[in-house]
Amino acid sequence: MTQAQIPLEQTPVVEHSEHKKAWKWYEYFTFNVDHKVIGIQYLVTTFIFYLIGGAMAVAMRTELATADSDFLNPSLYNAFLTNHGTIMIFLWVVPSAIGGFGNFLVPLMVGARDMAFPRLNAIAFWVVPPAGILLLASFFFGGAQAGWTSYPPLSEITAPQAQSIWILSLVLAGTSSILGSVNFIVTILKMKVPSMKWSQLPLFCWAILATSLLALVSTPVLAAGLVLLLFDINFGTSFFKPDANGNVVLYQHLFWFYSHPAVYLMILPVFGIMSEVIPVHSRKAIFGYKAIAYSSLAICLVGLFVWVHHMFTSGTPPWMRLFFTISTLIVAVPTGIKIFSWVATLWGGKIRFTSAMLFALGLLSMFVIGGLSGVTLGVVPFDIHAHDTYYIVAHFHYVLFGGSVFGIYAGIYHWFPKMTGRMLNETLGKIHFALTFIGTHLTFMPMHELGLKGMPRRVAMYDPQFEAINKICTFGAYVLAVSVLVFTINAIWSWVKGEKASGNPWNAMTLEWTTDSPPIIENWEVLPVVTHGPYDYGLNGRGPSAEEESAVSAQ
């Protein structure tokens, strides 16, 4: 891949102009190697899984509206809670934030014509649909019912066929993640347009780089744990069978060594989206570019050493409980830096309340709540009480729904014009935001109290004293369901009939806005020359320092 070295002053090579400029609609359903097609394939596919996982959540909340188990069969309830978690993590947030936005944006942002390994990229996408179909097919065998954590021995004795299919599905999803990560790392490190300095690399790319490194280190460990579990279920081994001298706690270490970093796989790319959306819509340079970039890497590093905080009540010796208390608390520092930097970015801006910005602000506000409850949970004496209660459910939904999903929405509103060439409807977008914001608080805020007062998570039947609060949560979940419908209608309608978007509707400064909307195949006729930083708002063409004078945009 040497496009980056094409002399920039010359007219484009003739063969480029003979290429077709856009894909036909049906080519989005094929093994296409264009990173933009793959990015959209990821986003649409994962959004379908988001709807499926969301439907499961609505069914569970309906069950929980009353204390008795009267809506779903308890086994089906457990299958829903397991697959809701699995789908939302492995088939929605991770593949859409990394695969979807990462693929569409990284080459455009670094000024490359495609990813480093386009064919590998397409393979990484095309293992996702089979993974999802396998997971859904597991319902023919009752569905995996041991939670998305699938701790043995429960996972070894409950619905073993479905559990095996669940494992295969996750291994496929993990493979996709590893293949994608290699591609991102090479693309960012090697295919950046030469005129772009490292300090001009958009923060989204820094986030994807950190995420990919993390996925590359941690995903194989999950695969190892899952394969051992598969062997235990199907081939008579006894790695995790206590009655044959296996160790049930070992699985938990293998599982969480990946699955805690998975939390950062889900939030770091979204932090990257935040760092792009907030400056554009508040017309301000990002505050503390370096601090945000380094804090991504710091979270990625420290995040590898906090996994035992998921196991504080398990078979965990005292020294381990305290070591992981301290390491967990440390993660709060780089995360805080990011939050403060975004808030400071707002200061002195000219904030435009577009739907993208509203979701970014919503994320900022929600993530603070999830982050603070996360700090309380990191402390072992309190976690002993709160572990496996609804307090946990509240915490991680504030982080993953209020955080990751809000960020994905912000990203969709922000880049939809670039992806499709049409604007999303802003009125519907604002209705969507209002419903989502209210629905999230209604659903998840009361759960803090439920957990602290004594309601465990993952139950289909509970103490009737909690019924009133649960009804609020269920109502909130219905509001969220309506909000998703509004968004879905908006997305489909706008894609077909929406207002046409210009190449740079938000007047943004990163490279993806220097080409058409949607970008032509191979992204640019002539590769852009980077003359200013990605967030140089307020400079009015002046360089931020002496050596960059009178910067002009690439086109």
Place this chain on the structure above:
Amino acid sequence: MSQIPASLLTLIAGIVITLFSIWIGLNHGLLPEQVSEQAPLVDNLFSIMLAIAFAFFLVVQGAILIFIVKYRRRAGDDTDGVYIEGNFPLEIVWTAIPALIVIGLGIYSVDVYQRMGGFAPSTGMMAHSHPSSHVAQMSRSAMAAPLMVADAEAVSPEASASESEESATPTGSEAPKVVETYKLPIYGFGAPPEVKKPADVTVNVMGLQFAWIFTYPDSGITTSELHIPVGKDIQLNITAQDVIHSFWVPQFRLKQDALPGEKSQLNFVATKTGTYPVICAELCGSYHGSMRTQVIIHTPEEYQQWLEETKVAQAGNLNQAVATKPAELSPSEFLAPYAQEMGIRAETLKQLHPQHPSS
């Protein structure tokens, strides 16, 4: 930098936020009653964290709100905001303050953890030195047996009594029983460090789908509800028979997973009489949510009385106790007496262990 607002207004806001956060920390009312000696320790830690978190929450959300109002785009204004790359002193401040707070919290939590008896189980491991019996029991039990019979014996009176004797008098005389050389660690919370004597009451707790079984090794009784005296050192030895469960009494602020093949314990002193829920907190199957029972905290006199009455009752009603041969019963028959007490319906029991129809 001149942009940092440092006016009197900020000072007042700071004072108000501080006072309000402290008030929230003292009056949140989010935690249930305190019924163990550990509970106030945990609650103080939580209240402090809540107050700090609330202050942060107010500062950040307040800043967001003020900024989005003050710096909203006015109609017709298409210019950009002022160019600010960053502010190094400010960034140092907001890195250092959270860092100091989490370090403080870390140190405080270690202290709380120590006073809760969190360090004791590992020293307990040395004193107990009865590791092998459990492992041996486990390996004898048939893998596919729906209710591992041998393991049920593991907490039966004789086995457990010898264990507790052993722990009380760790002499070398028991050495020949140790067939395996490695020691099993014990997880959970031991007695607070100042308590040097063995617990007043020891109860063996076993989790199984979907009930708790409490065995009193000193008196040989088995119950489905936990009865303990108030104000005494209680030790729960927690195991699980089939899958992982988790023993949780919210009012004690104590939780410990019951792990098959591992030993864990909880030491505590109950501080109030009354009846409180015992909850399974780890997903253990379809009826996980119904795996609830009660802990009944008696006065010491009432407790003695209950102990005597139950002893007599169970002596005359042997086929209800675990001492029957559970192997001859189907799981639902075996569980029926427990289930009745817990209000589990017969159809629920029929669905147990559908993967082992052979029993």
